[in-house]
Amino acid sequence: MRECFRCGKEMNINFDIKVDAQGYGIKITEKGVFGKTIQKPKVAICPYCGEISLYIEDISKVKA
Ligand SMILES: [Zn+2]
Numbered sequence: 001m002r003e004c005f006r007c008g009k010e011m012n013i014n015f016d017i018k019v020d021a022q023g024y025g026i027k028i029t030e031k032g033v034f035g036k037t038i039q040k041p042k043v044a045i046c047p048y049c050g051e052i053s054l055y056i057e058d059i060s061k062v063k064a
Pocket of ligand 1: 006009
């Protein structure tokens with residue numbers, strides 16, 4: 001479960017984010033213009049206060 005930063009309630013997860021008129025979404029890449037794509041972000045929305053949160057599902061490619 002993903003908890004809302006603002007009100008602590010459970011957020012609805014797994015929404016996509018897209019760039020209007022392109023349809024490719026946005027990507028999270030490693031640094032640099034030709035950085036390898038890590039993953040497309042997902043969006044969580046709190047149904048109580050409207051807070052949105054971006055996250056990626058697989059964090060194994062991200063160095064801690
Ligand atoms: Zn909330």
